[in-house]
Amino acid sequence: MTAMREQAIELVKRMPEDKIYYLLNILENIEELVISQNSVEKTDAQTAYEELQKYRKPGVKERNYKEELYVALEEKYADIN
Numbered sequence: 001m002t003a004m005r006e007q008a009i010e011l012v013k014r015m016p017e018d019k020i021y022y023l024l025n026i027l028e029n030i031e032e033l034v035i036s037q038n039s040v041e042k043t044d045a046q047t048a049y050e051e052l053q054k055y056r057k058p059g060v061k062e063r064n065y066k067e068e069l070y071v072a073l074e075e076k077y078a079d080i081n
Contacts, residue, residue, distance in 0.1 A: 001009075015023065042050075 012020070012023065
């Protein structure tokens with residue numbers, strides 16, 4: 001038995017009986033979540049998206065979005081004054 005499993009068992013042993021119900025409920029929900037994540041099959045769209053992501057290039061240029069916004073707003077509203 002692993003150390004984590006032993007630690008979990010010790011925690012359960014120290015728990016009051018009335019709280020074990022909640023622990024069981026949580027563990028069952030986690031088990032269902034893990035099972036559902038493992039059994040989900042990918043759709044054609046998801047597979048196609050993953051294929052496209054393989055060919056995606058990272059952005060080369062660092063962008064200063066605040067400066068770009070400032071310049072665009074200055075150009076747009078320059079003649080208001």
